[in-house]
Each structure stands twice: as structure tokens, then as C-alpha cells.
Amino acid sequence: MDKKHLVARRKKLFFCLLLLLFTSSPLRTASAVDHWEGGYVGSKTEGDATTPVWNFINNFSYDQYYWAEPFQFTSSNNERVDKMDFSYFVGHGSPWQIKCQSTWVDLTTAGSTTHKGWGDYNAEFVTLHACNVVASPLEVADWYSAWTGGTGVFDGVHQVCGFRTTASMSCDQDISAYFGSRIKSGAAVWQAWFDAISLYGDGSERGAAVMYPPCEGDSYATFSADPPATHTWLKIWYQY
Template sequence: MKRCNPLFSRARTLFVVFMLSCFAVNHVKAADREIGGYVDQAEDRFVRNVWNFIKNFQGWQSVGGNRWQEVQYFWAEPFEFNTNHQDFVDRMDLAYVAAHGSAYSVQTKQTPNTGVDLRSCPPYGDLSTGGDLEFMIIESCSTVASAPEAPAGGDWWTPWNPIFQGLHQLAGFRTLSYSDNGIPNRFANKLKANGGIWQSWFSAVDGERTFYSNGTYSEFPGYASAIIYTSTENDRLGSYAGDPAGGTAGMKTWWQF
């Protein structure tokens, strides 16, 4: 595991009706935090990936000084990430996405192929456009490009500048990844035990290092990555730092290899 610091080197609900989600948003306490799940309209495994995370937050779950609950569970659509982000991913405190992906990008629907490029999405977080998102987890191949994926000049941080305007942490995979396994449930339980956000993600991925298929055990192909700030590095559900200043100042990355 390595790190790098640039200073130094249609929506259709699956199980939750949106109006009920809005009702919940309007009746939360100061220490109440909300979770949303967003599913690529492709393979069934993406439904299971998101459900196996958010099922652990049905009803308010107390973690440290905060309470967390799933209030959105939607088929993914581009507008949830861009034009209407303040009503969807950026209305949440934590968003969990399962999809096909590529560097910086998330598929929202397989046929016809649609998706979003996070480099061109609006700012996420409290600082710029009235959002609220602190943590985004994307379970997809290659989306969270890190230092090893940077061009020859080593600039991994600039592509992440647009969405980090109050966003504390983004975690996912920097490589191809295998899903429909124990990672989402394991990750949720580590968070509920008040583990660090990105640290729990890496640990959950490490717990799936081999998988059984067709009579043989194979090495799990996915390597996790995270984009964070020095000030938010130890955030957890029970307590987390104030919003960072936004942009790339103090931004850093961790990755597995």
C-alpha cells in the first residue's frame, strides 16, 4: 500500500420511494447522517453489491456520536450525479455506487450505454453548490485512478479537483475488480464498528483476496484506492473532520499494489 501527496511531489427506486426519502431528509437530527445506494442498470450483481452494503443501515444505526440510515436506493442515472446531484448523491452524507467503470467514469446503464465522467461532474460537498456529500464509495473497475495510473508527469490529483469541494474521501478500485462477494457487507460492518472509512474499504477488499470458482481458488484481481485529504485521513462514521478547503491543497492518495 502506498500514498502520495501532491503538495510534496427513470431515477427508478428499487425498494425506497423517493418521496419517502425526502420525508426522511426533512426530519433528521443534527447528528443524523444519510446513506444512498445507486445501481448500474446492467447486471444483477450490481443490485446485490449495493444491497449488501445498505442492508446494514435499515433503520438508524448509532456509530460513535452519529446515527446513520439508508434513505435512497435508486437505479443509477446521469442526472443523479450531475444536473440533479443535490437531490441525489450530493444530498447524502455517504453514497455507495456499484457499476461497470473505467478511469474516472461510472456506467449508469448498459443498454444504451450511458454514464458519467466524474471529471466533469459538479462540485460535491458543502462548500460550493449547497451539497452535503462527505464520502463516496464506488465499487467498479478502475474508476478511482490513483498515482500509478497518472501520466508521465505524475499528476494524479488534477482530475479529482472538480468534485472535491467539501467531499472528504472517495474510495474504490484502481484496477479491474471482481464483485458479487463479501466486500460490501464486510465494509459495512467495519464502518459500524467505527473503523476509518478508507481503511475499512481496504481491509474489506483484503478480506476477499481469493475467491472460489469452477473448482479452483483464484487470486482476487482488484486493488483498492482512495483519494482523501491529510485532514480527513482518519474520518469514520462516528466522528469526522470539518470540511476541507476543497481543491487539491492537502489532497493525498493511498493505493494497493
């Protein structure tokens, strides 16, 4: 079995680990003053994306709060998304794509610029609060290579959280507020994301999270050493 690509599932608060990890890594603890948070609003006109972004970053002494533009995720990511320890985007999405105002950003090629993908500069965690953006094996067998290909965005980022299903705008505000409070309190990142969806989603929403496997247990207070920028080893947890 290919150990580079691991699959796991989680239904609500219960776990079923399909493949056991055998690799560990040193933990890195950062104090609150070391953390940088950024919020990025995907649309000014298509639904209320501003409030759910605010409800997340308002839990922190945040450093960025912008209308989302493609350059923040691509050619200038070292000054925006990849400058932050934790970035939170809310807007429209599709598998491996997010919409920044009127322009779609293809995450399979977003790492092709001189700034590369996310994590080679600073980013630890990115949440893409958008429909279908993190495809699971239930949607497509090859759920991993789009993230880690030569022009993908996994260049050292620890975890990317999102939805494998559509997301309901009516629930976004409560999901992001609860998720932000859990992250601030030191909860494990992807577990807190799934809990927020289970508690405050509309019942049809299902989350997914891709990660470098040794970073699976990371919280915002204590996280693993940075993954190598060129790795292709990913794991996915998803709700079903």
C-alpha cells in the same frame, strides 16, 4: 516537493506512509440519527449490482436506494449523492468515470452544473465500487487534478474510495457487506475499504482512496470539519 499532492501506499493490512502530514483539523461527531446513506445501482442488466449495493446500505437505516442515473451525480447531486453523508455506487467504471445504466458519467466534468461537485452541500464519503475508477500513481502520474479541477467532484467531500484495478463481480457482495458492517461499527473509512478488499477480494483487486489530507483518519462516527470547496490539496492511499 508540492505539498498539495501527497501519495501513500498500503499493502494488505500494513502501512507505509511516504509523506507525513503536518496539518490537523477539528473533529466533528455526528450521532446515528444525523446520518444519511444512499445506494445507487449502476446497471439493471449487466451483472448483479443490486445485491452488493443492498449488502452495504442494509447495515444502516438508509435514506436512498436507486437505479443510478447521471443526474444523481451531476445536475441534481444536491438531492441525491450530495444529500447523503455516505453514498455507495456499484457498477461499471474506468478512470474517473462511472456507468449509470447506459450512460457514462465523466467525474472530471461532473461538477460543472449549478449543484457543483460533491461536498459543497452535505456529502462526507462516496464509494465507487467500480473497475479502475480511482487511478493511482502506478497508473498515471497526474492522479489528482481530475478530481479537483474546476469541474471535478471534490468540492468538500472528505474521501472517495474505489478500485485502481478491475473489480470482480463474484466478490462484490462480500466486500460491500463487510465494508458496511465496519463502517457502521465506527472503523476508519478508507482502511475499512482496503481491509474488505484484502479479506474478500479475488486476490487481484486493489483498492485506492483519495481524500483531503486532514480527513485521512475520519470514521463515520467522528470526522473532520468539511474541507474548503475550492481546495486542490489531495492525498491518495492505494494497495499494490
